[in-house]
Amino acid sequence: MSSEAERKTVCVTGGNGYVASALIKMLLEKGYAINTTVRDPSNPEKVAGFKAMEKLGPLKVFRANLEDEGSFDEAVAGCHYAFLVAAPVYDKSHKSDDLELEIVQGGVQGTLNVMRSCARAGTVKRVIFTSSTAAVSSRRPLEGDGHVLDESCWSDIEYLRSMEKLSPTQAYSISKVLSEREATKFAEENGLSLVTLCPVVTVGKSPAVRVDTSVPACLSLITGDEQMLNILKGIERASGWSMPIVHIDDLCAAEIFVAEKESASGRYICGSLNTTVTEIAGFLANKYPQYNVRCDCLDESHPEKPTISLSSAKLVGEGFEFKYKTLDEMYDDLVAYGRELGLVPN
Numbered sequence: 470m471s472s473e474a475e476r477k478t479v480c481v482t483g484g485n486g487y488v489a490s491a492l493i494k495m496l497l498e499k500g501y502a503i504n505t506t507v508r509d510p511s512n513p514e515k516v517a518g519f520k521a522m523e524k525l526g527p528l529k530v531f532r533a534n535l536e537d538e539g540s541f542d543e544a545v546a547g548c549h550y551a552f553l554v555a556a557p558v559y560d561k562s563h564k565s566d567d568l569e570l571e572i573v574q575g576g577v578q579g580t581l582n583v584m585r586s587c588a589r590a591g592t593v594k595r596v597i598f599t600s601s602t603a604a605v606s607s608r609r610p611l612e613g614d615g616h617v618l619d620e621s622c623w624s625d626i627e628y629l630r631s632m633e634k635l636s637p638t639q640a641y642s643i644s645k646v647l648s649e650r651e652a653t654k655f656a657e658e659n660g661l662s663l664v665t666l667c668p669v670v671t672v673g674k675s676p677a678v679r680v681d682t683s684v685p686a687c688l689s690l691i692t693g694d695e696q697m698l699n700i701l702k703g704i705e706r707a708s709g710w711s712m713p714i715v716h717i718d719d720l721c722a723a724e725i726f727v728a729e730k731e732s733a734s735g736r737y738i739c740g741s742l743n744t745t746v747t748e749i750a751g752f753l754a755n756k757y758p759q760y761n762v763r764c765d766c767l768d769e770s771h772p773e774k775p776t777i778s779l780s781s782a783k784l785v786g787e788g789f790e791f792k793y794k795t796l797d798e799m800y801d802d803l804v805a806y807g808r809e810l811g812l813v814p815n
């Protein structure tokens with residue numbers, strides 16, 4: 470057990486999700502006790518990933534919904550840290566057309582709802598909010614290349630709202646910008662310590678038994694899943710023609726790093742490689758000749774090299790070290806996970 474953990478109880482919201490389940494595993498391995506939340510714990514698929522993790526340490530599962538005021542009170546009570554990971558994200562199974570209501574308003578109100586539970590608990594020493602670089606880099610395309618974006622950059626809501634119809638990626642960016650701003654305001658007004666992590670596109674193996682977000686998108690060049698390929702290309706376009714990625718183990722380690730480091734404050738971009746979909750496709754075609762890698766779906770509008778890069782200099786400058794820095798290191802694990810989940814043929 471790490472000295473920081475000393476069997477402190479911490480809350481991780483949305484424990485069945487791709488990122489949250491990996492974070493829970495890492496926290497348990499470090500000696501923390503976990504309270505986590507699931508929207509529907511009676512659904513066996515939503516709790517299946519916890520079975521193996523319960524052996525690692527104390528793990529309690531609570532029912533909570535971001536839409537219900539007070540829903541997180543019980544899960545957060547007595548906790549030392551609260552990791553806000555659950556959020557309405559647009560995925561393959563999405564049914565509703567009202568992105569403004571579900572993604573934008575749902576994200577903001579859900580974040581505030583959990584923040585209010587944290588304030589009521591009176592024990593939470595720090596809230597770690599998982600935002601996204603979707604709140605950093607979605608903007609009018611920049612001229613030329615070599616642009617570096619850091620934590621001072623915000624996605625341009627006015628520009629995103631000026632589009633004829635709100636797309637899922639735009640709604641997600643707006644939701645993350647507004648959630649970050651509202652969470653910061655609430656934390657200031659209520660004397661809560663808040664640190665925000667802005668991860669780039671996250672890859673690698675997690676205990677989650679079902680994945681709908683970055684994993685199927687990043688594997689779509691191999692699986693050929695058209696809907697996911699469009700999401701992948703949409704992310705690259707929305708990120709200013711770049712495809713920054715991070716390994717999930719590095720993301721979870723960064724979540725814990727900014728929780729435990731007392732002097733941490735504000736936003737932290739978390740990404741270790743700035744690449745492009747074209748570069749990834751070339752790498753995959755070379756490394757996995759047995760698969761029909763979809764290099765054919767990329768025309769000349771997709772650049773070879775990223776136009777902008779997202780900088781994690783703040784995180785690294787404060788002492789964080791990324792373990793996974795190359796496509797080789799990151800995709801090895803991702804492809805193996807895809808095979809386990811039945812997304813990628815053996």
Ligand SMILES: NC(=O)c1ccc[n+]([C@@H]2O[C@H](COP(=O)([O-])OP(=O)(O)OC[C@H]3O[C@@H](n4cnc5c(N)ncnc54)[C@H](OP(=O)(O)O)[C@@H]3O)[C@@H](O)[C@H]2O)c1
Nearest residue numbers: 483486487488508534535555556557601668670671682683
């Ligand atoms: N994956 C990435 O590349 C990436 C990159 C940057 C940031 N992030 C952020 O990381 C977080 C997790 O993303 P993920 O990729 O792990 O997605 P995920 O697997 O879809 O997890 C999302 C979680 O949020 C829960 N959730 C959604 N709406 C909810 C509601 N109304 N009430 C309670 N829980 C709700 C989901 O529960 P159900 O299973 O019941 O729907 C699920 O547990 C999100 O905040 C996302 O913005 C992810």
